[in-house]
Amino acid sequence: MDPLHQFHIEPIVEVVVGNVDLSFSNAALWMLLAAASVYALMTVGMRPGALVPGRLQSLVEMFYQFTAKTVRDNAGPDARPYVPFVFTLFSFILFGNMLGMIPGSFTFTSHLIVTFSLAVVVITFVTILGFVKHGLHFLTFFMPHGAPWVLAPLLVPLEVISYLTRPISLSVRLFANMMAGHTMLKVFAGFSVMMVAGMGKTTGVVAAMGPVMINVALTGFEILVAALQAYVFAILTCLYIRDALELH
Amino acid sequence: MGGTRIHSWRHAIWALGLALALALGTGTAVADDPVPAAHGADTHAADAHAGDPDAAEPHAADAHGTDPHHGTDAHGETGHGDGGHGDGAHGGDHSGGMPQLNPESFPGQIFWLAVCFVTLYFLMSGVALPRVTEVIEIRESRIAHDIDRADELKNEAEALAVKTEAALAEARGQAQTLLRQVIEEVEAHRAQRLAQVEADVAARLSAAETRIDQARRDAIGRIGAAAEELTGELTARLTGQRPHPVNIANAVAAVTGGKS
Numbered sequence: 001m002d003p004l005h006q007f008h009i010e011p012i013v014e015v016v017v018g019n020v021d022l023s024f025s026n027a028a029l030w031m032l033l034a035a036a037s038v039y040a041l042m043t044v045g046m047r048p049g050a051l052v053p054g055r056l057q058s059l060v061e062m063f064y065q066f067t068a069k070t071v072r073d074n075a076g077p078d079a080r081p082y083v084p085f086v087f088t089l090f091s092f093i094l095f096g097n098m099l100g101m102i103p104g105s106f107t108f109t110s111h112l113i114v115t116f117s118l119a120v121v122v123i124t125f126v127t128i129l130g131f132v133k134h135g136l137h138f139l140t141f142f143m144p145h146g147a148p149w150v151l152a153p154l155l156v157p158l159e160v161i162s163y164l165t166r167p168i169s170l171s172v173r174l175f176a177n178m179m180a181g182h183t184m185l186k187v188f189a190g191f192s193v194m195m196v197a198g199m200g201k202t203t204g205v206v207a208a209m210g211p212v213m214i215n216v217a218l219t220g221f222e223i224l225v226a227a228l229q230a231y232v233f234a235i236l237t238c239l240y241i242r243d244a245l246e247l248h
Numbered sequence: 249m250g251g252t253r254i255h256s257w258r259h260a261i262w263a264l265g266l267a268l269a270l271a272l273g274t275g276t277a278v279a280d281d282p283v284p285a286a287h288g289a290d291t292h293a294a295d296a297h298a299g300d301p302d303a304a305e306p307h308a309a310d311a312h313g314t315d316p317h318h319g320t321d322a323h324g325e326t327g328h329g330d331g332g333h334g335d336g337a338h339g340g341d342h343s344g345g346m347p348q349l350n351p352e353s354f355p356g357q358i359f360w361l362a363v364c365f366v367t368l369y370f371l372m373s374g375v376a377l378p379r380v381t382e383v384i385e386i387r388e389s390r391i392a393h394d395i396d397r398a399d400e401l402k403n404e405a406e407a408l409a410v411k412t413e414a415a416l417a418e419a420r421g422q423a424q425t426l427l428r429q430v431i432e433e434v435e436a437h438r439a440q441r442l443a444q445v446e447a448d449v450a451a452r453l454s455a456a457e458t459r460i461d462q463a464r465r466d467a468i469g470r471i472g473a474a475a476e477e478l479t480g481e482l483t484a485r486l487t488g489q490r491p492h493p494v495n496i497a498n499a500v501a502a503v504t505g506g507k508s
Contacts, residue, residue: 004346009353020355027353028360035368040378049383051390057383064380084373092368111347113354114361121365179348 003186007110007179027114028108034095034108063091067234074238078245085125086241089118090234097178097226101219109229110178112171119167122237130244141247170236179227181222188215475500 012024045060053061067087071079075086100107108114115134130138142159145154192208192215199207347353476496484490 007347009347009357011356013433014357021352022356022359024360025353025356028364031360031364035371037363038368039371039376042372042380045380046376046383048307049379051387053383061380061384063376065384067352084377085369087377088365088369088372091372092365108357111357113348113357117358117361118365175348179346182362229461 003163003183003190006106006182006186007076009111025107027111030096030099030108031114034092034099037095038091059079067091070231070234071241074235075241078239079241080187082129082241085235086234089237090230093118093174093224093233094227094230097230098223100178100182100225101223107182109174112175115171115175116167117171118174120232121172122240123167126237126240128243129241130247133245136248138244139246141243146176159225166240167234170233174229174233177225181218181225185215185218185222188212188218202230307493347403472497472504 009025009027011025013024013027015024017021023149041056041063043062045056048054048057066086067090068080068083070090071083071086075082087157096109097107100109123227130141137144142156142163144155144159147155188211191211195208195211196204476493480490480493480496480499483496
């Protein structure tokens with residue numbers, strides 16, 4: 001009944017390289033499933049390539065165009081080459097979150113190291129993009145426009161710190177949302193079990209309906225959070241790309 | 249789109265970012281190296297713990313029973329790490345501490361994340377998304393082409409309508425002139441015929457008049473002669489002597505006004 005049990009990494013196939021444990025775990029399995037589902041959806045959906053799309057093809061096209069529009073609106077028209085990157089992030093996190101809603105599955109986005117790695121990839125990508133596009137001029141990003149130069153010693157460290165905290169806020173937001181939601185579901189489910197165990201079969205089952213009802217509502221809410229957090233991750237990535245492209 | 253022309257520097261960025269992420273993860277793991285090493289040695293101890301005193305604890309027993317890896321992996325490590333703090337750590341072995349903070353699982357997760365994410369990225373940018381954009385572009389160009397074609401046809405139809413209208417107007421004009429010509433011709437013909445007929449009628453009329461005049465004159469002439477004869481006869485019967493014809497003629501002429 002441990003609400004954190006669902007977050008345990010359990011190796012399925014042990015892989016040890018040197019003294020580093022790279023075991024294929026339940027987390028890895030669900031990452032693979034998420035990636036495979038995205039790829040399957042995209043290829044199966046687009047297989048007909050019909051001029052007048054069917055249901056699944058419409059879904060795929062809408063999914064793509066929604067992401068492309070998000071990138072265009074938030075990162076600007078110059079960010080078009082980075083649509084695949086944002087799309088991969090968005091779809092991978094979305095499917096990870098959504099597959100995590102299946103009872104008994106594993107939510108790999110509930111692990112800070114995973115979300116942090118993704119955030120580091122985003123920040124590294126964006127920083128390199130900034131330097132590639134603007135060279136050393138990118139460093140002026142850390143000095144707000146129009147601010148007096150006297151304030152530079154104060155402003156530049158602040159901006160640098162705020163820049164460096166981006167991967168932290170980006171990753172913690174996703175991880176905390178997913179973990180909190182799943183823990184809460186488990187806690188309420190645990191209440192039901194405890195009620196049945198503690199109050200007997202009749203009163204216990206009646207009383208247990210309360211937490212079950214709450215869990216029904218929470219599940220709906222969690223599905224919303226799962227989609228929303230994936231979207232937030234994608235949008236923030238877009239905004240960082242815009243910063244790198246336009247140096248605001 | 250990205251699929252058709254992937255910049256080589258983007259590959260470089262990818263490689264760099266992932267290398268960084270990997271390094272970060274393995275770095276954490278390597279920093280904790282003594283722990284896993286020690287852990288490896290202490291697994292039995294952890295297992296032993298799990299074996300007896302925890303047997304009273306239903307959760308622990310449960311988890312260990314169903315999953316043989318527990319003891320040797322994540323738990324063993326955290327449990328062991330906390331082991332120095334005392335007995336409470338045994339409970340903590342299972343429920344205490346978030347699995348998310350167990351650095352031993354980091355390299356594996358990062359590694360598989362990198363594998364999945366990079367594979368997915370290349371599949372998306374290289375295969376799946378180009379296909380989507382291709383289909384969408386084909387559709388858009390097809391629609392644009394169809395609209396162009398429709399415009400073209402519409403213009404053609406309009407031009408044709410204008411031409412038809414012009415042809416129709418011309419035909420109508422031609423018909424009009426033709427009609428006018430015919431009317432004029434007919435009119436002229438009619439006038440000519442009329443004049444002819446009138447002339448003919450007039451000629452006949454005058455000929456008839458002449459003839460009538462002649463007949464009248466003849467008749468009147470004959471009346472004078474008859475009157476002179478009758479006068480001579482009457483005078484002879486009254487007077488017994490026949491006057492001279494010239495005198496009779498004069499006398500008749502005097503009476504009739506010289507007309508004969």
